[in-house]
Amino acid sequence: MSGHAGEPFAELPVAPKPPLRRFHQARWDEPIIFEQSRPGRRGVAVPAAGVPAVELPASVRRAEPPKLPEMSQLHVLRHYVRLSQENLGVDQAIAVGQGTCTMKYSPKVNDRFVTDPRIAELHPLQPEDTVQGVLEIYWRLERMLAEISGMYRVSLQPASGSAAIYANVAMIRAYHASRGDAEQRDQVITTMFSHPSNAACAKVAGYEVITLLPDENGYPDIEALRAAAGPRTAALMITNPEDTGIFNPRIEEFVRIVHEAGGLACYDQANANGLLGITRAADAGFDLCHFNLHKTFSTPHACGGPAAGASCVSEALAPFLPSPTVEFDGESYRLDDDRPQSVGKMRPFLGVTPNVVRAYAWIMALGAEGLREVAETAVLNNNYLMRKVLDIPGTGTHWDRNRLEQVRYSWQGLFEETGVHSEEIGVRAADFGVHYWTSHHPFLVPEPFTLEPTESYSKEDLDEYAAILAHVADEARRDPDLVRGAPYNQTIHKIDPATLDDPKQWSPTWRAYTRKHLA
Amino acid sequence: MTPVRPRVPGFTVGLVVNPVAGIGGPAGLKGSDGERTQRLALARGASPRAAERAAQAVRALLARRPGTSILTVAGPMGEDSARAAGANPLLVPFAPGDPSEGRDTTAAVEAIREVVDLLLFAGGDGTARDVLDGAPSCPALGVPAGVKVYSGCFALSPATAGVMAAEFADARETAEAEVVDLDEDAYRRGEVGPRLYGTLRVPAVRSRLSGRKLGSAASPGTAEAVAAEVVTRMRPGARYVLGPGATTMAVGRRLGLATTLLGVDVVQDGALVASDVTEKQLLDLVDGRETHAVVSVIGGQGFVLGRGNQQLSPAVLRKIMASGGLVVLATQQKLAGLGGRPLLADTGDPETDALVEGYVPVITGHRESALYRIRPATEEFPA
Structure with missing residues (x-):
């Protein structure tokens, strides 16, 4: 509004923003890309190459062309831009609600290194002498992670956190096998609030899992560990701080008990956001640990796609590392495939190179002092947010303990008062442009929600997030059906959660969707 | 009307x-x-x-x-x-x-x-x-x-x-x-x-039964998974005394046996040895052979012995503890619902209570268990 002097509008102030953001997510009703395919439509018309066609053997030739969507460039671009607008992520939301997943900012400058042709156009089968630069990045990141964890060697091959845990389980098994007691050591001990991937990977590797529950103080029961540890113990696999955000102060004792029983101690440091530069796995006596580069070291999470894990081991476990390792003789870098005791490959080739580059750049930008400041800021942010959240009537925590980088809260009080579930609060919060996650199943903390603010978010972000939760809790009291009817401002309305439990309805691919729903 | x-x-x-x-x-x-x-x-x-x-x-x-x-x-x-x-x-x-x-x-x-x-x-x-x-x-x-x-x-x-x-x-x-x-x-x-x-x-x-007071069947599949694990762990030639409860009954179901919900049954090598037995019968049945007692947690307080399974008398338990031992069945949720409080034994005989005191394996699912404390109820709730 452009008012001239003397006009009545000129004196009017700009209308103030309401206390909560008036958010509305984009809603495109976008069809699946395969449904938009039209026969013959093309993104690029590739000219004839002028090179004689190579006759492929019949055994490798397709009987019919692949059923890929046929679209123009514009339509492909538009499709993915629309999908990106129907998303809530770190780049546009206050993503503190995905506790245990550590949704921190991924600096955009690091993407420039990744898209640089010197990285983007590398081929995984290039001769070693032509990829010395990227091997150097692998080597240097390995040495940094070895320093951060105190461990001897690191493998950057695992393509996810759980793949790194699995690599660690495989190395534990190989270690015991090398000593002739793999058969006897058939149990892995974990704790109730360790990340469930530890129990899952141990089971997949064939181990029986023994779980330690919290004692009255919220710490894993150390007497139960004493009772569990013995000649059948292969390893303790433990997260610390646990998913509750509570740090176990007797962790060195835990490690010692397992060592005395002949087992190994493996530290899940996927999320080391409360620990960087403060404690080291090796200093507590651990034999193995792992990091998720996408939790602690800022790389994108990638929706179950190419994240990246780092498996870190002591000198005694180094012979069992996944193959190949990157070696440096002081002059040049090479890949070592000649590792007779190695557990083998976790994935093809080296690792998820773009994320290795991003993590390397992130650490280089921060330096050692910067890493410690990340941890201190994450813990400070979390404890600030905890005070704000616990001021909201109806919230609570299970144990009155200091928390490091995250907290598993409970809406039990609100639920008993209103009948509104934690999941419903989370869905309603999405109407204000944020979301949250409840907890792994089964819900051991009733009506749970898990917040983790990391170092990325400002005080104003945390205030806004807490204000949204307080507002929704207030709505639950005044008008529970309003909350239950949510979301109203989102891309889609409600989904039927029952479909998540029904394999007849799952469709992870278009082919499965066609078979299950269009046949 | x-x-x-x-x-x-x-x-x-x-x-x-x-x-x-x-x-x-x-x-x-x-x-x-x-x-x-x-x-x-x-x-x-x-x-x-x-x-x-x-x-x-x-x-x-x-x-x-x-x-x-x-x-x-x-x-x-x-x-x-x-x-x-x-x-x-x-x-x-x-x-x-x-x-x-x-x-x-x-x-x-x-x-x-x-x-x-x-x-x-x-x-x-x-x-x-x-x-x-x-x-x-x-x-x-x-x-x-x-x-x-x-x-x-x-x-x-x-x-x-x-x-x-x-x-x-x-x-x-x-x-x-x-x-x-x-x-x-x-x-x-x-x-x-x-x-x-x-x-x-x-x-x-779905997950709505996650409450602290909900009993053994919080999720319909869990009791079956626990039962399957119990059966997997059964040793040839050993006898298993199945206490009352829905989860222990699922063990019988897994074995294809008609065990009782409220009674105590004895199985061995996949066969029913005796059903709905008294303490006196049990004393004979557990005599001179490896025997394990399989019990579930009754109610929200954590009782595993002395409530609803009095057939497992001090005399019976002493024989079982000497030859085999105690196996408890519970979901992780049920254990978590105890809030760190121990499982309770109240057999009526302080010496027997002391015999079972300590850490007991609690089977919580397929290839998984927890180790959890049992304490005499008389010590947990002194008169």
Whole structure:
């Protein structure tokens, strides 16, 4: 509004923003890309190459062309831009609600290194002498992670956190096998609030899992560990701080008990956001640990796609590392495939190179002092947010303990008062442009929600997030059906959660969707 | 009175309220069973709270599913609460005593069980027993309104009961939940500990049964997974004494054997050695061979010995502990629900209690277990 002097509008102030953001997510009703395919439509018309066609053997030739969507460039671009607008992520939301997943900012400058042709156009089968630069990045990141964890060697091959845990389980098994007691050591001990991937990977590797529950103080029961540890113990696999955000102060004792029983101690440091530069796995006596580069070291999470894990081991476990390792003789870098005791490959080739580059750049930008400041800021942010959240009537925590980088809260009080579930609060919060996650199943903390603010978010972000939760809790009291009817401002309305439990309805691919729903 | 048709179309919820449930609690009487207690409570100025709690449940149900028909009996045993919640209930002919007693609850359940999709009942563990006696052919769900609410068939709160009832209209999945009750006279003397009376079918609406009070069947698949693991771990030639409970019964089912819910059974090498045995029989059956006792956690307090499985007497347990040992069955959720408190043994003999004290394997699922403390109840609750 452009008012001239003397006009009545000129004196009017700009209308103030309401206390909560008036958010509305984009809603495109976008069809699946395969449904938009039209026969013959093309993104690029590739000219004839002028090179004689190579006759492929019949055994490798397709009987019919692949059923890929046929679209123009514009339509492909538009499709993915629309999908990106129907998303809530770190780049546009206050993503503190995905506790245990550590949704921190991924600096955009690091993407420039990744898209640089010197990285983007590398081929995984290039001769070693032509990829010395990227091997150097692998080597240097390995040495940094070895320093951060105190461990001897690191493998950057695992393509996810759980793949790194699995690599660690495989190395534990190989270690015991090398000593002739793999058969006897058939149990892995974990704790109730360790990340469930530890129990899952141990089971997949064939181990029986023994779980330690919290004692009255919220710490894993150390007497139960004493009772569990013995000649059948292969390893303790433990997260610390646990998913509750509570740090176990007797962790060195835990490690010692397992060592005395002949087992190994493996530290899940996927999320080391409360620990960087403060404690080291090796200093507590651990034999193995792992990091998720996408939790602690800022790389994108990638929706179950190419994240990246780092498996870190002591000198005694180094012979069992996944193959190949990157070696440096002081002059040049090479890949070592000649590792007779190695557990083998976790994935093809080296690792998820773009994320290795991003993590390397992130650490280089921060330096050692910067890493410690990340941890201190994450813990400070979390404890600030905890005070704000616990001021909201109806919230609570299970144990009155200091928390490091995250907290598993409970809406039990609100639920008993209103009948509104934690999941419903989370869905309603999405109407204000944020979301949250409840907890792994089964819900051991009733009506749970898990917040983790990391170092990325400002005080104003945390205030806004807490204000949204307080507002929704207030709505639950005044008008529970309003909350239950949510979301109203989102891309889609409600989904039927029952479909998540029904394999007849799952469709992870278009082919499965066609078979299950269009046949 | 609205006439009742044999089958009411749509989703119909039956409502039975024990109007005196919970009256003894605020009066410090640790329960409300018996007319004398109820008179005493009223004399102490207590007022019944079951009617309002039942109304809260119906209100939450109708808020989620406005078209739901409510079928109940006249007066304080249901109609009053339904009307207080804004419902216009259908009534079945029924004449309770005044004041109403446990058998009135049973009779009311019998009167409406055939024509409803789900029975909501408001009360405590005593009410749940009366409902059980009415052998409901439909699933049932308790609205917690009593002093003692240890049974697994109760929702966490009245509002939750209403929400679960509404969700059940679509999901229609059920799970078994245990009905346990305390001997109130013993409870008043400070001797706590519930006994298992049977199981009711309750709604199993996805993860909604995650409450602390829900018994062994929090998720329908879990009991089966636990049972499968028990069977996998059974050793040839060893005998297994299966205590009462839904999860131990699942072990029998897994073996293809007709073991009992409330009794103690003995199996060996996949065969039933003896069913519903007495302590005296057990003494012979466990003699001179490797024997393990397989027991589940009864109710919310963590009792594993001395409640509902008194056949496992001190003499029997001493033989078992010398030859095999104790295996406890529980979900992780149930263990977590103890909040760090130990499992409890109260065999009546301090030496036997001391014998089982310590860490016991608790089978929680397929290839998984926990190690958890057992303590003598006499030490946990000193007189």
